[in-house]
Amino acid sequence: MRRKLATYKPGAYARVVQENLPKKTLLAVYGVEGGGRSSLSKSLIYSVTDEYRRIETGPSKDGRGVTKESSFYSINDNIAIQDTIGLPKGPNEVSNVVDKMLTDEICCPIIVIGRNQDIEPYKPMYRKFITDITERLSFPPVFVVTCRDDKGNPDGSPMNKLITNLGGASDRIFFVDNILEETSDELSKKDFLALLVKLLEVADDNIIRKSNKIYRHCLEASST
Numbered sequence: 001m002r003r004k005l006a007t008y009k010p011g012a013y014a015r016v017v018q019e020n021l022p023k024k025t026l027l028a029v030y031g032v033e034g035g036g037r038s039s040l041s042k043s044l045i046y047s048v049t050d051e052y053r054r055i056e057t058g059p060s061k062d063g064r065g066v067t068k069e070s071s072f073y074s075i076n077d078n079i080a081i082q083d084t085i086g087l088p089k090g091p092n093e094v095s096n097v098v099d100k101m102l103t104d105e106i107c108c109p110i111i112v113i114g115r116n117q118d119i120e121p122y123k124p125m126y127r128k129f130i131t132d133i134t135e136r137l138s139f140p141p142v143f144v145v146t147c148r149d150d151k152g153n154p155d156g157s158p159m160n161k162l163i164t165n166l167g168g169a170s171d172r173i174f175f176v177d178n179i180l181e182e183t184s185d186e187l188s189k190k191d192f193l194a195l196l197v198k199l200l201e202v203a204d205d206n207i208i209r210k211s212n213k214i215y216r217h218c219l220e221a222s223s224t
Contacts, residue, residue, distance in 0.1 A: 001193045005048060005200075009078050010107070013197075014204040020211065024080050025203045026072075026105050030129070031112035032122055033086040036146035040112050040176075041073065041083040044199075047192035048075050070101070079200070082106070089121060091128035098129075102136045108203035109133050111168075115147035115159065115175075123166060130167040139206040142172045142199060174198060 011021045027044075029037045046052045053073060070084045084101055088094055102109070111126070113119060119126065134140045143163050164170050176195050177188065 001190070001197065002048065005079070005193070005196065006076070008076075008200060011204050011207055013201045014208045021207060022105065022107065024074075024078055025107045025200060025207070026080050026082060027108045027110060027199055027203065028082040028084065028101075028106045029110045029112055030084050030087060030101065030141070032089070032117075032119070035112045035114045035117055037086070037112045038083055040110075040144060040146060041081050043176075043188075043192050044081060044196050045073055045075055047189045047196060048079075075196075079196075087122075087125060087129065089125060091124045094125050094129050095132065098132045098136065102133060104137075106137060107207055108199050109137065109141040110144055110199065111141045112144050112146060113159070113163070115145055119162070126166045137206070138210050140167075140169050140172060142174065142202055143168050144195070145173065145175045147177055172202065 008025075009021075010023070010025045029041050031037045042053050070082060072080055072082050074080045088097065111129075130141060145159050145163075159175075160170065160173055163173055174195055176191060
């Protein structure tokens with residue numbers, strides 16, 4: 001699987017010859033504090049590079065690390081991850097940060113939610129943010145739920161229903177355990193390599209979707 005990723009280039013998984021593809025496939029990670037955004041970013045990087053990247057964080061009220069500012073990390077020459085600061089609680093506040101957090105370079109927006117995280121207070125914000133992503137980027141976000149249930153089986157998880165009720169697409173929900181540096185193993189690496197391939201497949205589909213939309217707009221403009 002690593003060999004497959006080593007030869008990856010933007011648009012490769014779409015199996016469609018396309019012009020004006022981005023130089024890098026950018027995955028952007030979003031979520032509220034405590035969901036595992038930075039851990040997911042570090043785990044995806046680690047699965048490919050064997051380097052557990054230190055992402056600068058500051059203390060939160062509950063003692064957990066909090067990402068202090070958005071940062072970009074290259075997995076290889078063709079894949080990069082943007083690790084963002086935590087989303088605000090209210091829908092009005094999230095609208096104020098959309099322009100900074102949603103750029104045209106993003107190929108796959110990822111919303112990270114902790115398996116045991118209470119997101120009830122954030123539901124209105126998430127609904128607004130999902131709508132903003134879809135309207136701004138022309139495609140919906142992916143959801144990654146960190147930490148499986150007690151049986152290690154995501155099938156039938158109430159998180160699926162919760163996310164679809166928020167406006168998420170059922171075929172864009174993935175469950176995974178975060179790698180911890182001191183307990184990482186080859187099986188965990190394989191899980192994250194598989195997740196990364198799925199995210200890149202979604203990203204390439206998004207790239208082609210956006211490219212086709214731009215092409216249609218150009219045709220409509222030229223015909224008027």
